[in-house]
Amino acid sequence: xxxxxxxxxxxxxxxxxxxxxxxxxxxxxxxxxxxxxxxxxxxxxxxxxxxxxxxxxxxxxxxxxxxxxxxxxxxxxxxxxxxxxxxxxxxxxxxxxxxxxxxxxxxxxxxxxxxxxxxxxxxxxxxxxxxxxxxxxxxxxxxxxxxxxxxxxxxxxxxxxxxxxxxxxxxxxxxxxxxxxxxxxxxxxxxxxxxxxxxxxxxxxxxxxxxxxxxxxxxxxxxxxxxxxxxxxxxxxxxxxxxxxxxxxxxxxxxxxxxxxxxxxxxxxxxxxxxxxxxxxxxxxxxxxxxxxxxxxxxxxxxxxxxxxxxxxxxxxxxxxxxxxxxxxxxxxxxxxxxxxxxxxxxxxxxxxxxxxxxxxxxxxxxxxxxxxxxxxxxxxxxxxxxxxxxxxxxxxxxxxxxxxxxxxxxxxxxxxxxxxxxxxxxxxxxxxxxxxxxxxxxxxxxxxxxxxxxxxxxxxxxxxxxxxxxxxxxxxxxxxxxxxxxxxxxxxxxxxxxxxxxxxxxxxxxxxxxxxxxxxxxxxxxxxxxxxxxxxxxxxxxxxxxxxxxxxxxxxxxxxxxxxxxxxxxxxxxxxxxxxxxxxxxxxxxxxxxxxxxxxxxxxxxxxxxxxxxxxxxxxxxxxxxxxxxxxxxxxxxxxxxxxxxxxxxxxx
Numbered sequence: 001x002x003x004x005x006x007x008x009x010x011x012x013x014x015x016x017x018x019x020x021x022x023x024x025x026x027x028x029x030x031x032x033x034x035x036x037x038x039x040x041x042x043x044x045x046x047x048x049x050x051x052x053x054x055x056x057x058x059x060x061x062x063x064x065x066x067x068x069x070x071x072x073x074x075x076x077x078x079x080x081x082x083x084x085x086x087x088x089x090x091x092x093x094x095x096x097x098x099x100x101x102x103x104x105x106x107x108x109x110x111x112x113x114x115x116x117x118x119x120x121x122x123x124x125x126x127x128x129x130x131x132x133x134x135x136x137x138x139x140x141x142x143x144x145x146x147x148x149x150x151x152x153x154x155x156x157x158x159x160x161x162x163x164x165x166x167x168x169x170x171x172x173x174x175x176x177x178x179x180x181x182x183x184x185x186x187x188x189x190x191x192x193x194x195x196x197x198x199x200x201x202x203x204x205x206x207x208x209x210x211x212x213x214x215x216x217x218x219x220x221x222x223x224x225x226x227x228x229x230x231x232x233x234x235x236x237x238x239x240x241x242x243x244x245x246x247x248x249x250x251x252x253x254x255x256x257x258x259x260x261x262x263x264x265x266x267x268x269x270x271x272x273x274x275x276x277x278x279x280x281x282x283x284x285x286x287x288x289x290x291x292x293x294x295x296x297x298x299x300x301x302x303x304x305x306x307x308x309x310x311x312x313x314x315x316x317x318x319x320x321x322x323x324x325x326x327x328x329x330x331x332x333x334x335x336x337x338x339x340x341x342x343x344x345x346x347x348x349x350x351x352x353x354x355x356x357x358x359x360x361x362x363x364x365x366x367x368x369x370x371x372x373x374x375x376x377x378x379x380x381x382x383x384x385x386x387x388x389x390x391x392x393x394x395x396x397x398x399x400x401x402x403x404x405x406x407x408x409x410x411x412x413x414x415x416x417x418x419x420x421x422x423x424x425x426x427x428x429x430x431x432x433x434x435x436x437x438x439x440x441x442x443x444x445x446x447x448x449x450x451x452x453x454x455x456x457x458x459x460x461x462x463x464x465x466x467x468x469x470x471x472x473x474x475x476x477x478x479x480x481x482x483x484x485x486x487x488x489x490x491x492x493x494x495x496x497x498x499x500x501x502x503x504x505x506x507x508x509x510x511x512x513x514x515x516x517x518x519x520x521x522x523x524x525x526x527x528x529x530x531x532x533x534x535x536x537x538x539x540x541x542x543x544x545x546x547x548x549x550x551x552x553x554x555x556x557x558x559x560x561x562x563x564x565x566x567x568x569x570x571x572x573x574x575x576x577x578x579x580x581x582x583x584x585x586x587x588x589x590x591x592x593x594x595x596x597x598x599x600x601x602x603x604x605x606x607x608x609x610x611x612x613x614x615x616x617x618x619x620x621x622x623x624x625x626x627x628x629x630x631x632x633x634x635x636x637x638x639x640x641x642x643x644x645x646x647x648x649x650x651x652x653x654x
Contacts, residue, residue: 003051004060006042007090008035009102013635015089016042017051019059028068028075030097032061032104041104043093045075065107069097069238081271084624086631086646087261095261096236100214113215123167123196127160132304136161139302141168144243145275149250149294150282152304153541154510155311158282159189161304162246163196165280170197170225174243178229179265181252183207184468188455189248190229197227204230204237232257232265235272242277245269249471250281250290251503253496253651262647284510285503285541288549289559314481314509314519316537320528328424331524334482335428342432342460346479346517350425350464351508352418361388361399365408370397374607380417393606421484422464429462437465470508481512481521490530494601494652495557498532499548506541562620564627567600568644569608579641580613587630592617601652608642624648 004026005015018033020026026044033042039061051057070078070093078096082089094102100110129137140148140161152158166176180189183205193201204216219226220237228234232255235245247255247266255265269279281290281299294301307313325332330350338348361370361381370379372390379388379397388397402409422436435454454461458477463469489501505523512519523536535544553560566583570576580597588594596613603610617623627646634644 003048003057004031004044005046005048006031006033006060007045007093008033008040008042009088009090009094010035010040011088011091013086013088013632015045017048017055017057019057020044020047021059022063024063026060026063027072028070029063029065030069030101031063034058034061039104041102042090043070043097045079045089045093062104064104067107069101074238077271081263081268083628084267084271085261085263085648086628087263091261095233095263096238098214098217099210100217110214110218113211114218115215122171123163125196126164126167127157129160129164130157130306130308132306133157133161133164136302136304137164139300140165140278140280143278143300145273145277146300147270147274147279147281147293148300148302149286149290150280150302150304151286151291151542152282152284153307153313154284154507155307156284156304157308158284158304159192159248162244162280162282163193165244165278166197166227166246169243170227172243173225174241175220175226175228175239176244176246177234177237177239177242178227178246178248179234179255180229180231180248181254182468182471183231185248185471186229186231193227193229200225201227201229204228204234206231206233235265235268242273244278244280245273246280246282248282249507250283251285251287252471253500256649256651258652262645262650264649267649285506286545288499288545288552291545292549292559312519313539314512314521316505316509316521316523316539318528318533318537319522319524320526321524322526322528327428328420329484330421330424330482334522334524335425337480337520337522338425338462338482339429341480342429342462344479345460345477347458347460347475347477348462348480348482349469349475349478349508349511350421350462350482350484351469351504352421352464352466352484361411363403363406363408364410366403366406368403368405370400372397374605382419418464418466425462425464433459433461435461435463437463437469467504467508470504470511475511477517478512479517479519481508481519483508483521483523486523487525487527490527490532495552496652502532502536502541502544502548505536506539506544509539558616561616561618562623563650564615564623565647565650566596566613566615566644567610567647568612568641569605569610570641570643571608572641573609576609576611576641579644580611583630583634583644584613586633587613587615587626589626591619591622592626 002020003017004020006018007015025047027047029044030041031044032039041064078093079089082092136150150158150161169176178189180186186203186205190201190203202216202219204213216228217237220228220239223240225241228237228239250266257263273279290299293299319331319334321331327335341348361379362368370388372379372395374393374395379390382389386399388399418436418438422434425434455475483505486501486505489497509521512521535547568576568580577597584594584596593616594613597611600610600612631646
């Protein structure tokens with residue numbers, strides 16, 4: 001009799017033994033099994049002639065695959081990923097399976113979704129590279145595997161470098177994966193690559209239907225060279241003959257999954273492909289982690305220091321509004337600059353990291369603040385739909401007629417959001433073309449395509465939006481950039497906050513003057529004397545990064561020390577605190593420092609309180625082993641709280 005170990009998508013950190021009555025080897029195949037009272041699809045990860053434990057075993061109900069989805073080597077790597085992130089193997093391996101196949105679908109059902117093979121031909125309309133670009137390309141092509149950081153100021157032609165690299169891969173019969181941080185960016189880069197490489201460029205992200213995604217998954221397995229453009233989950237695609245993985249805007253925190261299986265796409269790519277493909281991290285504002293790795297010789301580096309066509313770098317100014325007149329949070333002086341810029345025939349970009357109309361809706365009589373009952377966070381007024389929204393759980397609430405505390409109907413709103421800025425500028429410039437870009441306006445494929453078309457249009461207009469505007473867009477005629485409400489990013493306990501704020505400012509400043517026109521950037525603030533501004537004014541991100549790294553080194557903070565967050569949530573706050581205090585006692589030992597528990601930046605979500613502990617050590621292997629033992633031990637105990645997770649290599653405390 002044959003026994004198999006099956007990885008099942010379950011929160012339990014173990015595999016499960018089933019009886020295999022068939023004569024075939026099931027390693028790497030999907031099987032249908034009975035799990036409790038449910039029937040689930042799992043993956044066989046090992047075979048055995050011996051059963052341990054003496055439990056009554058169940059038979060496999062059905063074998064769903066004729067050929068394995070995973071090789072022995074792939075299972076080994078996925079098991080390592082599960083162990084590294086301390087996440088259940090069944091859930092991790094499910095990330096590698098498209099939604100269509102997570103159900104009890106037979107492999108033969110996929111035949112109708114196979115697309116006719118088309119030959120991917122070499123690009124014929126690539127631009128001639130500058131000397132700097134050619135040198136970077138040579139550095140990338142010097143090896144067929146390993147990691148390299150391609151840093152370069154905004155508009156220096158990084159995309160053109162890796163397009164040439166991808167073209168060289170195609171000529172060798174190899175494929176490429178290009179990852180972008182946001183779905184919102186996919187239309188721009190997809191159209192760009194299609195114009196260069198034709199129809200064998202595929203798009204993959206969560207906004208597609210399960211049928212569209214299974215077609216890309218099948219195409220990925222073809223031997224023929226292809227290019228796949230996608231968001232972070234595309235790193236799990238089984239791409240044959242993969243020669244290169246490119247992380248566009250590699251610094252972006254969107255490459256880190258923040259819920260459930262909290263993987264970092266760059267780490268996954270390294271585990272899967274470091275020895276077989278070239279991994280390129282491209283950014284104008286590289287992560288401090290990769291800059292340090294480059295300086296330490298852990299990864300290779302190359303850089304671009306000049307803009308294409310010698311377009312001037314933006315002039316960055318600090319605009320102190322502590323004693324200046326404002327209209328709905330926007331300096332009246334800056335509004336005058338917007339008016340002048342439009343009269344000159346140019347575009348303006350106004351960045352505000354707050355969607356909605358106002359982040360606080362309150363009673364003017366008693367001070368009551370509208371909060372989400374489930375998340376205990378301030379509800380945001382959305383004036384256009386006359387609703388209050390929670391930006392944590394996306395619940396929607398009606399605007400009350402009277403205050404629930406005092407009965408007054410005297411309400412006011414504080415703070416500013418993108419809708420409010422849009423309203424005040426519409427009043428000041430009634431004949432202007434004002435375009436708001438945030439998650440409320442760009443969700444859905446048609447809206448993303450419309451936004452892409454608007455960006456390509458050079459006619460005068462005013463763009464208002466959240467950090468989506470800062471991410472890699474190629475604006476044609478932006479001469480003025482204004483950043484509002486950035487003060488919150490300069491303070492706080494999260495060590496990543498200043499790094500992310502500096503990256504955001506430099507990135508959005510880089511949207512201006514890309515075609516050689518004069519360009520000015522104004523950072524509106526009430527803390528103009530903050531030391532970070534002296535560096536940001538220069539626009540020199542390498543100097544900013546150097547200063548931040550020196551500060552981190554003095555304080556012995558990441559990336560100079562290994563960091564893990566133990567995050568937990570429960571509806572009972574005292575139980576939550578007790579669990580974390582006991583966990584802290586269990587984890588505290590030589591070479592391991594544990595701090596906390598602290599309240600999370602978001603203290604409550606979905607009726608559950610959130611807290612976390614910070615765990616750090618200079619000895620990563622020992623830390624991971626201690627945490628692995630802790631995870632196994634905690635799993636065997638009766639569940640004490642609603643949920644807890646070990647966030648490996650975290651990027652924030654949320």
